[in-house]
Each structure stands twice: as structure tokens, then as C-alpha cells.
Amino acid sequence: MMEKVNASSEGYFVLLGFSNWPHLEVVLFVVILMFYLMTLIGNLFIIILSYLDSHLHTPMYFFLSNLSFLDLCYTTSSIPQLLVNLWGPEKTISYAGCMIQLYFSLALGTTECVLLVVMSYDRYAAVCRPLHYTVLMHARFCHLLAVVSWISGFTTSALHSSFTFWAPLCEHHQVDHFFCEVPALLQLSCVDTHANELTLMVMSYIFVLIPLILILSSYGAIAQAVLRMQSTAGLQKVFGTCGAHLMVVSLFFIPAMCVYLQPPSGNSQDQDKFIALFYTVVTPSLNPLIYTLRNKDVRGAVKRLMRWG
Template identity: 50%
Template sequence: MPALTHGNLSATPLQDFVLVGFEGGPETQALLFAVILALYTVTVLGNLTMIVVITLDAHLHSPMYFFLRNLSFLDLCYSSAIAPQTLANFFSSSKAITFACCASQFFFFSFFGTTEVLLLAVMAYDRFMAICSPLRYPVTMCPSVCARLVLVCYCGGLFNTSMQTSFTFSLPFCGSNRINHFFCDVPPLLQLACTDTALNELVMFGLCGLFIVGTMAVILISYGYITVTILRMHSGTGRHKLFSTCGSHMTAVALFYGTAFVMYAQPGAVESMDQGKVISVFYTLVIPMLNPLIYSLRNKDVKEALRRLGQKHTGP
């Protein structure tokens, strides 16, 4: 390939990257491998369980569980875009990843991650309609509307990842090929570009800020109305149940949005990749593992569905 010239520097475009991953000796690496493997295993088992249970149990065929099933699918997909490669790199001496594989990894991670951000806003709107407008809920959130809302989420995810991938991987990478991260992501890749990346950073902060702030506004407004409605209830048991559910949802949302905002939607993220690795572990591995527990497995309906499925397979 022809050489690229940047000022007085002439260099050959990179064909492969090296994922630096986590620092530390053999014992630290073995511990990190075990932790990541455990997190990913629980993530796969938990989210697959939710998908199977919601699909097979007719009692869970409602809008809320339709969205939860899609959430489990997205958690499974975007953690799978990262974890297998990360685990394999612990046994690789070179830790190399091709340019095409790096772009593909980022594309799918960004696609599923952005789609989940939008889906969390849709789920908050669903709870708002169910609690604040229960009489209109069956019409407002009919199956066709739910399907269209999920489709909009996927289209939004595709738009964001297409923009981010095209802007990032069209840059000339002709310096170091060592990505100071455990997967291919925009902030560490921008550090390797041998050209001005101000436009790329603006696009990243702009798009991510738009998605994160916009959807967070929908969530906060929805839960604000939900809180007011719950406080007006006369039943103490009902208030406690709804507050418990909403509190669990808001905990998951705060963790996901907080880590995403720190990484992508505020200046200075590109220069702090050591801290970024720790933050990234949370939204790529920890949160997808926790979501089935926070959203569903603590839910009485899901527990009863698991019991019914168990009796069906163990009964005479």
C-alpha cells in the first residue's frame, strides 16, 4: 500500500493492531481471566434464561416482558462482542487483532450498546404508561406499537454505529499500533491516529451526548411522573412494590448511563484510558450480568414462570 505523509512524517498504514489489555504479572493475569470468565458465564446463563423463560411462558407475553427479552438479547450480544476476544488475548503472546476484526468488533459493540440505551428509554416510557395511564395502556402499548418502538431502537443503534465506525476507521493510523485497551473502542483508537482528531471527538461527544442525554431525559421524566403517581396511592403495599421495582430499574439505568457518560460524552475521556479500562469492565461485563437479576430474576412473575417450567419438565 502507498505510504501516507503527515507533515514531514511518512509511514505505512497499519494492517494490525495490538490490544494491550490489562497490566500485571502472571498471577494478576490469571485472576483477571478468572473474573472475566465468571462474569461472562453468568451473563450468558442469566440472559439466555430470561430469553427462554419469557419466550416459553404465556403468562409473560406482555409489553414489559417483551422489552425485557430484547434487553437480555442485547446484553448477551454486546458482551459477546467483547468478552471472547478479551479472554483469548490472555493466552495470546502477540494479542494482535486485524484492522477488519477491530472495526467489526467496534461496530457490533456500538450497535448493540446504543440500541440498549434507546431501549432503556422505551422501557421507562412503558412503565410510565402502565402506572400513570393504566386504562389506555393496552391500546397505547399494543404488540404492533411495541414492535415498532424496538425497531426504532435498532435503527438508532445502526445510525450511531455507522457514523462512529466510518469516522473512526477512515482515519490514517500510521504511528503506534498498540491500543491501550482490552477491546477496540473510539477513545484509544483516536490516540493512534496521525492526523487531527478534533472532528472525530466532536462527533463522538455530540452523538453520544445526544443519545445519552436525550434518553436519560425521557427516563427521568417518566420516572418523575411514576413517583408522583405512586405517592398518591392509598395502598402501602402497592407503593412499596412499585417503588421497589422502579428503584431496581433506576439503579441499573444509573450504572449504565453513568459509565457510558464518563467514557463517551464528556471531554477528557480520550486521555484517561487507564481509568477507562476499569469503567469499561462495568458496562461491558458487570452490568449485562446484573441486568437479569435487577430487572427480572427478582420479579415474582419470573420466579413463578421458572417454577412452572421446572414442573413441566420434571412432572410425570
């Protein structure tokens, strides 16, 4: 039997990442760097534009700015480390670095689940309760919803990441992933991890499945309201804003469900890596494009900003 050790005594983990495909590492480095730059530019653009243009000082763009800031933090918690590991022969991360990475990736991922529910409620209020919208979604309530989203994510992560690192690890400290993620870390433990797996499953149902059900319920009500609409312009506006949000929800929740709504042994590790690569690299870079393309509010804000400049 392998000796149980405290990983902190080793001082580091080895992130194996994509070392099984050394010929792919240079290609992955270039592609991931491009997506990361797109994420930084696109999300900073939305945050700055929403702040500068008073026409965008609405609940929808307030929550979208929160989502953009969240995506910036989420990608930055893992992608720079991945780029360093892809570029050089060293693929290590310190024990403290791994703990921090796990904590923030869990916290930000959970926050995004809750924030996407809040954004769907905002769209529900705008479409189904238009006469009461300004009363329902007043500034103080919007700030409260955003704070609840962030606090729920960071509190949940503190509990769950602590529980993950309490599991005794074996001598072998090679993480078969490109960042410190719960399922990959649980595979390093040489004790029974059923309690951890059950906790992960329960938390995933609470913060992935339930939010998804709430979002789909909101859009069920929106669909009914849309079918009753007579105005073509109104229909186009609803489909524009709600369609963008539904696309973002799909890009985030489908990969998350593939990884978290089953035991760590459910997928092959290689499959998990590429799914994780999608929701940590691709999805945050596409969100700004989805929300800004064919968006008249954003185009108008850009024109006003250029005239003002």
C-alpha cells in the same frame, strides 16, 4: 514526523489491554470468565422463560427479552477476544476484526441507550396511564419501538465507526485498550482529531445525555403518581419493577457518561479500561439478577414451568 499509514496494510492491531499488570492477567481471566458465564446463563434464562411462559407475554418482558439478547451480543462482541488475549502472549486483533468489534460495540451500546428509554416509557404508561395501558402499549407498537431502537443503534454506528476509521493512523498500531473503542483508536491518529472528538461528543449527548433526561422525566412522573397511591401492594409492585429498571439505568449510564461525555484525553487510559470493564462485563451479568430477584412474576413462571416439565 511519523509516517501516515493505512492500518489495513499492517493487517492487525495490538490490544495492549492489561499488559501493564501481568500479575493481574490470570486473576482477571478467571473473574471475567465467571462474569461472562453468568451473563450467558442469566440472559438466556430470561429470554427462554419469557418465550415459554404465556403470563410473561407482556410489553415489559418483551422489552426485557430484547435487553437480554442485546446484552448477550454486547458482551460477546468483546469478551471472548479479551479472554484469548489475557490467556496467551498474543494480543493481536485483525484490522477487519477491530472494525467489526468497533461497529458492533457502538451499535449495541447505542441501541441499549434507546431501549432503556423505551422501557422507562413502558413503566410510565403502566403506572401513570393504567386504564389506557393496553391501548397505548399494543403488540404492534411495542414491536415498532424495539425495531426503532435497533435500527437507530446500527445506523448511528455505521456512520460513526466509518468516520473513526477514515482518520489516517500512524505507523504505531498499538491500541491501549482491551477492545477497539473510539477514544482509544483516535489516539492512534497522527492528524488533528478535533472533528472526530466533536462528533463523538455530539453523538454522546444525543444517545447518552438525552435518553438519560427522558428516563429521569418518566420516573419524575412515576414518582408523582406513586405518592398519590393509597394501596401498599400497588406501591410495592411499582417500586419492584421501577426500582429494578432505575438500577439498570444507573449501572449502564454512569460509566458511559464517565467515558463518552468528555474528550478522549479527559480520563487516564487505565481508568477508562476499568470503567469499560465494568459496563462490558459486570453490568450485563447483573441485569438478569436485578430483574429476577424478588420478582413474583418470574418466580411464578419458574414454578409453572417446573410443574409443566
